[in-house]
Amino acid sequence: MTLDLARIRADFPALGQDMYGKHLTFLDSAASAQKPRPVLDALRSFYEFEYANVHRGVYWLSQRATERYEQSRAKVRAFLNAARDEEIVFVRGATEGINLVAQSWGRAFLQPGDEVVISAMEHHSNIVPWQMLRDERGIVLRIAPITDDGDLDLAATASLIGPRTKLVAIAHVANALGTILPVREVVAMARKVGAKVLVDGCQAVPHMAVDVRDLDVDFYVFSGHKLYGPTGIGILYARHEHLVAMPPWQGGGDMIRSVTFEKTEYADPPAKFEAGTPHIAGAVGLGAAIDYVQAIGFDAIVAHERDLMTYATERLGRINSLRIIGTSKTKSSVISFTLAGVHPHDIGTILDREGIAIRAGHHCAQPVMDRFEVAATARASFGIHNGRDDVDALVAGITKVLEIFA
Amino acid sequence: MSDLRDLYQEVILDHSKRPRNFHAIDGAELAKGHNPLCGDRVTVFVKVVDGVIADVGFQGDGCAISKASASLMTEAVKGKRADEARHLFTLFHDVCTRDDVEDPEGELEKLEVFSGVREYPVRVKCATLPWHTLVAALDHKPDTIKTE
Numbered sequence: 001m002t003l004d005l006a007r008i009r010a011d012f013p014a015l016g017q018d019m020y021g022k023h024l025t026f027l028d029s030a031a032s033a034q035k036p037r038p039v040l041d042a043l044r045s046f047y048e049f050e051y052a053n054v055h056r057g058v059y060w061l062s063q064r065a066t067e068r069y070e071q072s073r074a075k076v077r078a079f080l081n082a083a084r085d086e087e088i089v090f091v092r093g094a095t096e097g098i099n100l101v102a103q104s105w106g107r108a109f110l111q112p113g114d115e116v117v118i119s120a121m122e123h124h125s126n127i128v129p130w131q132m133l134r135d136e137r138g139i140v141l142r143i144a145p146i147t148d149d150g151d152l153d154l155a156a157t158a159s160l161i162g163p164r165t166k167l168v169a170i171a172h173v174a175n176a177l178g179t180i181l182p183v184r185e186v187v188a189m190a191r192k193v194g195a196k197v198l199v200d201g202c203q204a205v206p207h208m209a210v211d212v213r214d215l216d217v218d219f220y221v222f223s224g225h226k227l228y229g230p231t232g233i234g235i236l237y238a239r240h241e242h243l244v245a246m247p248p249w250q251g252g253g254d255m256i257r258s259v260t261f262e263k264t265e266y267a268d269p270p271a272k273f274e275a276g277t278p279h280i281a282g283a284v285g286l287g288a289a290i291d292y293v294q295a296i297g298f299d300a301i302v303a304h305e306r307d308l309m310t311y312a313t314e315r316l317g318r319i320n321s322l323r324i325i326g327t328s329k330t331k332s333s334v335i336s337f338t339l340a341g342v343h344p345h346d347i348g349t350i351l352d353r354e355g356i357a358i359r360a361g362h363h364c365a366q367p368v369m370d371r372f373e374v375a376a377t378a379r380a381s382f383g384i385h386n387g388r389d390d391v392d393a394l395v396a397g398i399t400k401v402l403e404i405f406a
Numbered sequence: 407m408s409d410l411r412d413l414y415q416e417v418i419l420d421h422s423k424r425p426r427n428f429h430a431i432d433g434a435e436l437a438k439g440h441n442p443l444c445g446d447r448v449t450v451f452v453k454v455v456d457g458v459i460a461d462v463g464f465q466g467d468g469c470a471i472s473k474a475s476a477s478l479m480t481e482a483v484k485g486k487r488a489d490e491a492r493h494l495f496t497l498f499h500d501v502c503t504r505d506d507v508e509d510p511e512g513e514l515e516k517l518e519v520f521s522g523v524r525e526y527p528v529r530v531k532c533a534t535l536p537w538h539t540l541v542a543a544l545d546h547k548p549d550t551i552k553t554e
Contacts, residue, residue: 020409341423343469345444346414349526353410362445375445375467404414405470 003300009385011036011292022355025393030175030203030334030381031359033228035289042288043230046281054280055254055271069280072287073270079290080220080237081211087243089270090278093234094202095125097221098169100236100273101198102129104249105219106167112138115164117195119144119152119181120371121174124364126200130169140164146371150177150326158189165195172204172220176365176379177326178309178334180204187216196242202226206383207305207332209298212237224282228383229289233282236273243269250275293384301384305333308382312391319398325372336363336377339398342405344378350404351378354397412522413529414470417478422470427463427480434461439539439551441531446472450539459483459491462540469532471523476536478516488544495537502533 009015014034017024026034046068052061054069076088091097110116116130120143134141142165144157152170161168168190173180183199190197198219204210205222212220219242224233238246248255248266252275257265266272293301312335316322321340339347348360359379362369369376380394430436431451439448446468453461462484464476479498483491497514500507502523509518523533535551542551 343444345446345469345529345532346471349413349529350410361443369445375447400410404410405419 003296003304003384005304005385005387008036008296011038012385013037013040015385019355019357020353023393025354025356025390025397027380027382027386027390027394028357028359029206029383029386030226030379032225032231033206033383034385035230036228036292038292039229039285039288043281043285046284051281053277065280068284068287069278072283072290075287075290076235076237079205079210079294080235081213082237083213084240086269087237087240089236089238089243089273090283091221091234091236091273092232092279093223093225094200094221095223095234097219097234097236098126098198098200099129100249101219101221101238102133104246104273105196105238105242106130106133106139107137108245108247110137110139110166113140113164114166115140115142115162117142117144117157117160117165117168119157119170119174120146121150121152121177121179121181121365121368122169122171123175123200123202124366126169126171126198127367139166143367144170146179146368149328150174150179150372151328151330152179152181152186154182154185157186161189161193161195163193165190165193167196167198169198170200172199172201172210173207173332173334174326174365174368175203175334176336176363176368176377177328178203178331178336178381179326179328180208180330180332182330183215183217191216203332203334206293208302218242224286224289227286227289228292230279230282230285233279233286235286238269240269243273246273248272248275252276254278296384304384305382308386308388308391309333309335311388312380312382312394315391315395316398319395319402321402322398325374325377333383334379334381336379338374338377339401339405342401344376346405347378347398347401350401351394351397354393354400356393356397358394409522409525413526415519415522417516417519418470418474421474421477425464425473425477427477427484428465429463430465431461431463434463435543435546435548437539437542437548437551439466439535439542441468441472441535442552443528444469444472444532446532446535448472448476448536448539450476450536450543452540452543454488454544457487457489459486459488464536464539468535469529471520471529471532472535475520475533478519479536479540482515482517483540491544492541495541498537499534502530
């Protein structure tokens with residue numbers, strides 16, 4: 001069940017580079033993950049030998065491309081343990097997935113005064129689409145608060161979810177804090193009042209096995225690029241009955257059964273939601289990324305990353321002027337921190353010159369920054385290729401920061 | 407390490423930790439600056455009497471570069487004519503972005519320490535934000551200046 005770190009690292013060409021003459025320490029997988037060679041190879045060989053448009057041609061290449069595209073859909077279905085392939089919609093990323101639900105399901109089924117509950121630790125992508133719907137449709141947006149540790153305040157959440165609640169939309173793992181949210185508990189609260197549940201799984205799918213049927217969620221979205229896959233491809237999982245009931249979002253080719261100027265009949269899901277030529281190669285690359293992480297196995301990934309989080313939390317915790325933002329007992333792969341007297345952007349610049357890539361800023365979660373009364377944080381996040389030596393490099397880098405600002 | 411010291415020079419660290427003229431000024435023209443990338447926020451207060459900057463101060467929160475830049479800016483422009491301050495900004499902007507800047511008169515004085523910023527393109531806006539904000543205040547444009 002252990003993970004062969006040396007072999008995994010050898011799979012990531014980007015990690016073999018030096019930055020400013022120093023070995024690259026990449027600690028920003030939460031923003032976007034580096035790509036392993038099997039994903040790069042899959043993209044290349046698909047474009048070289050199997051590429052054509054999908055769902056159209058009678059010729060061999062088009063059939064082959066269609067097959068590869070649909071195989072990836074089946075891989076995603078199995079990856080999420082969805083009931084059927086038709087529940088997997090290819091989108092550009094999690095952001096597009098959430099916007100699709102807001103614009104299609106939200107516009108069709110939410111009335112003025114209906115309530116959508118989100119948590120106070122959401123990424124902007126799970127805030128702004130609901131605000132847009134609020135301004136357009138007069139729905140009410142309610143914010144479930146978080147505790148000082150960065151946990152969801154469950155009691156307060158329970159009191160917010162009531163008869164007017166139609167949707168609860170939360171992250172599976174909070175991107176700025178690393179908190180793993182108690183999805184099951186939230187689903188149970190939502191079910192009591194008949195509300196639907198959307199989960200943003202961006203920061204979860206690279207780090208833990210996800211079973212959408214076991215979680216009993218209605219919608220689940222994630223981005224391929226955080227799962228070691230290409231940019232521009234992501235997934236919306238939705239229960240089949242929802243996809244059948246939801247109106248199309250974008251119109252165009254591939255999403256229709258027949259078109260006349262008088263009347264258009266739409267295709268069945270998922271095609272109904274995939275207007276236009278999709279990111280075919282992206283889907284193929286995402287399939288390769290899923291194969292890659294599944295070959296390593298989530299038992300090994302979870303054990304390895306848990307060790308890394310424990311080690312990093314302990315080592316960073318020994319630095320006196322360092323404050324970890326987000327101290328939940330259930331965290332995954334993300335450590336946000338501040339240093340007394342040093343702005344996160346200065347931390348980021350100094351670490352950069354040491355070859356260490358971290359994120360500094362608000363992490364597209366400005367309400368989280370406000371909640372913890374910081375303008376920004378520095379954030380180290382882990383991927384499967386990180387090891388304790390990366391944490392040691394980070395600690396040495398922070399020591400340099402403190403020397404300069406002494 | 408040595409190149410980091412080019413950016414984080416003692417003068418910059420000193421001014422970021424102990425910013426000068428770090429206060430509001432009653433009855434002064436003011437403008438606000440915001441760098442959405444960093445979250446840096448600065449408010450510049452300026453009092454012009456007979457075309458001369460009689461008093462200038464700032465408030466806000468930001469990285470060492472933006473804070474030191476604001477602090478050194480207030481020292482540099484106090485007592486100067488408004489048009490001299492604008493001219494100084496042009497020179498300053500050049501020193502932050504180009505390596506062929508000519509300053510034969512030595513007008514930049516201490517501001518020369520920001521020449522290291524040009525090696526860090528994403529940080530140039532941190533250094534120039536207070537100056538953009540000062541110019542907005544001189545132009546009576548109190549709306550928030552954004553670097554993006």
